[in-house]
Amino acid sequence: MVLVGVAVAVLLAISGVGWNTTPDPPGLVTVTATEFAYSPTRIGTTTNTTLRLRNEGAVYHDLRIEGIDDFSLEALPDEQATGSIELESGNYVLFCSVSGHREAGMVAELQVS
Ligand SMILES: [Cu+2]
Numbered sequence: 001m002v003l004v005g006v007a008v009a010v011l012l013a014i015s016g017v018g019w020n021t022t023p024d025p026p027g028l029v030t031v032t033a034t035e036f037a038y039s040p041t042r043i044g045t046t047t048n049t050t051l052r053l054r055n056e057g058a059v060y061h062d063l064r065i066e067g068i069d070d071f072s073l074e075a076l077p078d079e080q081a082t083g084s085i086e087l088e089s090g091n092y093v094l095f096c097s098v099s100g101h102r103e104a105g106m107v108a109e110l111q112v113s
Contacts (some may be wrong), residue, residue: 027092033106
């Protein structure tokens with residue numbers, strides 16, 4: 001009984017290493033945030049898209065789409081956030097809503113086709 005328990009515990013430990021990441025959804029677009037910029041600044045994607053905000057900066061950043069009120073990605077330093085959204089074709093502006101960040105350069109162009 002004790003041996004079985006140990007064996008199960010070891011298997012669980014092994015299976016947890018490197019196998020617990022969710023595969024990236026198709027069409028994933030990653031935007032990296034630093035102080036005070038996004039990279040890339042011109043992004044092309046499709047009408048069904050998944051955006052990922054990766055914060056490689058030292059302070060909190062978010063990512064919003066101008067004119068789209070029900071979408072935002074928020075990430076603390078060294079963290080990331082992912083969200084899917086359906087957009088009509090067109091050009092959109094991505095920006096960070098933290099006070100002063102957009103003005104400092106945290107803005108990007110999203111081209112949906
Ligand atoms: Cu910011």
